Amino acid sequence: MTAEEDGLMLRLTEIRAALLLPWLDRMEEEIERRNTFVEAIGSGDLPVSLVPQPPGTT
Numbered sequence: 001m002t003a004e005e006d007g008l009m010l011r012l013t014e015i016r017a018a019l020l021l022p023w024l025d026r027m028e029e030e031i032e033r034r035n036t037f038v039e040a041i042g043s044g045d046l047p048v049s050l051v052p053q054p055p056g057t058t
Helices: 014-043
Strands: none
């Protein structure tokens, strides 16, 4: 089965690849930053509420 058979065209053009190339240098750092954020959400260590509660709710 090919992308054309599925109706999807998921090609990465040379221009898009060129724009994403600098991001590869900081990919590991970005993954670590995101994982740290996910851990903080799971443990409740964030000082803010991600979904604001309307007044009068608990």
